Amino acid sequence: MYTDDFGQKWYKVGLHIHTTLSDGALSPEAAARVYKEAGFDAIALTDHWKYHGPDEIAGLKIISGCEYNLGTTDSVAGVMHIVGVGMKQDPCILPTATRQEIIDGINGAGGLAILAHPAWSLNTTQDAQALTGFGATEIYNTVSDVNQSSRPYSGYFVDLLANHGIAYPLLATDDVHYYDGNDEAKSYIMVAASSLDADAILQAVREGAFYATQGPELYVSREEDRIIVRCSSCTKIMFLSNAVWAPDKILRGEDLTYGEYPLKDFEQWVRVEVVDREGRYGWSNVLWR
Ligand SMILES: [Zn+2]
Ligand SMILES: [Zn+2]
Structure with missing residues (x-):
């Protein structure tokens, strides 16, 4: 966290993190220590189909989260990963849920529904336009670059959507899995919020009061x-x-x-x-x- 010349507090936040609760290499404890050490103020643990509630681990604030991934690896058949953060309780979404049901479940539990790594998944603007209720999307996803498919950047998707009159808040996340020096604590958001309270952080994200970055202010x-x-x-x-x-x-x-x-x-x-x-x-x- 830092306070700018106008007295505004800016919090360093990671909203897409995996641990050994699904396919990440580190335990929640060890992951929290890595991010705390890197100066983060809060992270969301977003393991696949494993809701993790609000918490504090190793002195780091944990925002609730879960990643709901649909499809396997064939983008012709359809791949979409939807991250939920800030839910007040487990939305108990079943793997048989549709894309829209997942988004509705996240929003119904008071969370923010994020379209994860659309470039990696080869999602189209039509895919997004067919759905309602996304609160944000990722413009950059670290793991999609260094360890998966070399397609981390979703600018083309974001710009086409803007041409259709749609602009979600744009997040940068690590989607960290490997913790091998390449995918942890690289991409994040700096959020202008009144406090580190999860509601305050997520309200600021919804309002676009943040920037996504790998370092530059x-x-x-x-x-x-x-x-x-x-x-x-x-x-x-x-x-x-x-x-x-x-x-x-x-x-x-x-x-x-x-x-x-x-x-x-x-x-x-x-x-x-x-x-x-x-x-x-x-x-x-x-x-x-
Ligand atoms: Zn994913
Ligand atoms: Zn993920």
Whole structure:
């Protein structure tokens, strides 16, 4: 947690974590210690089909969670993984449930339904548009890069959805399984919340009061017809929108901490990505015009 110049508290949160309760390599105790050591303020334990309630383990706040994965490995037959966090009680969802029933079960238990790693699963915008009740999606999923399929980044999916008028809050998560130095404590969200209370954290996520990151700090706002970016030292600031091309969509430099982007007449939405010298990314949410 840190407090910014305006007195706002920012909490470091990981919302997609596996342990030995399903197919993760570390016990909940050991996993909590890893994340506590890495400076996280809270994590959700989201083992496959194993609801883990709110808790405190090894001094780290645990937000309730579970991952409901449908389909096996054949994306032609259909794969969709839905993570629920912040449920007040076990929604007791059965493996025979449909996609919509899983989302409804999570929401019915007071949780946030997250479409996990859509790029890895090869989910389409039609898949998402056929469903209601998603509260967020992952734009980046660490394990999908280093240990699984090399398809961690869901920007293409997110941008197509925005063209259809849909923008879920965009999370970065580890989806850690291996704890081998490659998939733990890499990608997370920094949440602007009034306290570390799970309800406060999840309310801020629903409202988009956070940024997703692997390290860079990122604050994006719209001032009239300009997008304003403030960030920690980066080498690239990128503006993604329904305009596939414009001369000023990438700013480059050795030590960029500020950027501006004038909206074009036809631009309906914009989101921002930054990269620092170590190649670590930060991702904003989608801003509507
Ligand atoms: Zn998954
Ligand atoms: Zn997972």
